[in-house]
Amino acid sequence: MTMRPWELTLTGPLTTLEDAIAILDRVALRIVLVIDDQNRLLGTLTDGDVRRALLKRHTLSESVQDVMCSTPRTAKRGWSKDRVLAVMEKYQLLQLPVLDDAGVVVGLETLHDLVNPLKQDNPVFLMAGGFGTRLRPLTHNCPKPLLKVGDKPILELILESFIKSGFHNFYISTHYMPEMIVAHFGDGSQWGVTIHYIHEHEPLGTGGALGLLPHDGINLPLIVMNGDLLTTLDFRSLLDFHGEKGGVATMCVREHEYCVPYGVVQSDGHKVRAMVEKPVQKFFINAGIYVLAPELVKCVPYATRIDMPTLLEKQIAQGNDVSMFPLHEYWLDIGRMEDFQKAQQEFGHL
Structure with missing residues (x-):
């Protein structure tokens, strides 16, 4: 049964x-x-x-x-x-x-x-302008977001995961081989969504492209995601969390373990107090997915280079709240050749 x-x-x-x-x-x-x-x-x-x-x-x-x-x-x-x-x-x-x-x-x-499912009107900004230098020679003639995992480009898998959650309003930042990305996705009509392109004539860092967005059209929290990630994250759950916590931004984080490969000596001056063999340290690392309040998006200067961590650190220094959203779902940053090969092996299980 x-x-x-x-x-x-x-x-x-x-x-x-x-x-x-x-x-x-x-x-x-x-x-x-x-x-x-x-x-x-x-x-x-x-x-x-x-x-x-x-x-x-x-x-x-x-x-x-x-x-x-x-x-x-x-x-x-x-x-x-x-x-x-x-x-x-x-x-x-x-x-x-x-x-x-x-x-x-x-x-x-x-x-x-x-309740009948409603469209999710929050805009989504997918960052797809990187050179993908660590994936050469694969990226000599193809931008990294168009490299295929299984039978689909990475960026298409990301787009479809958002569409399944009801999102329909997309922006894609481009720089390296932009014409190939535009040719593949067009205006988004073949997926039943709207896609606008934000072209960086010069690399603006991981946050600078925000300054190229049409700020008068960003009136809801904006999801920003690197275009080389695979994840099963529930994006509605992320938005719910952001709405509950408030603040100017929410950063997704992933717990990372690092095992020190040696015995660590704890001391007080010249005296040994303890010895710990190969201790494991845990850290929260940036997962490359954010929710940004409209007012934060609109404060990013036009065509100014800035990385996302720097942008958020400035907000924290000004006393504004930035929350972190720990991921337990599948997450893979396809930055290196071994990550790309891992994605091919795990794709069928996603």
Whole structure:
């Protein structure tokens, strides 16, 4: 008997956070329902819960019961659509588990299924002007965003991932071999979207092209993404997070582990206090995906070279809030030849 999609979200309280994240990614309902051995609901885990856990440095080996929401909002079996929608609207929920009188999970209502999907009007800016020098000779006669992973160019895979989430208003920055990118994507009509091109006559860094955008047309938060990334990130979830946290920008980050290949000596002056063999250090690294408030986009000077980290650091120095959004989804920066080969191997699993 085929399982219903919501049944694939069910898991036990001792499931590891890593396995729960895998369920979130695989089932794509943006929630995990934690149940006991009688199928009674113990709690829920959403993208937001995962990111809060990562920010608090919880490890992926911890049990889901340590980070789940143990008092989730629920619906009763038999509630009308209007009543379910009213609860979702009041508490700003995207999902609502449905329970019977004994607290057993009997279903899952999602806002996506209850409401006709609407277009996402936020503009998307895809940065596709780089030279791709580390991928030569592949990029001698082809811009990196048009290199194929599987049977499609990298940039087309990115575009289609946004389209599946309802985005339709795109800008693409170009510099290296721009005519090839324009020839491939045109005005976007073959995908049912609108594409405008922002050409950098001289390289302007990772943030300078923002100053070439038609600022009077940027009235909603803008998603900016490097044109050489593959990810299964839910872009609507990113926008929801940005809206919840406020501030002028949200930067996606990825946790990176580095193992020091030697024994590290901790000292106090000339005295040895401890020795740690091959310690592992963890850092959050820039994932190359941002959400920018319209006022930030409009403050970038015309045709001025600036990198995105510098732009955000200036905002922080001025006292403006910049949030970070930790990614647990698949993410690959195709910057080197080994990354490109890895993308070919993993493409079929995306």
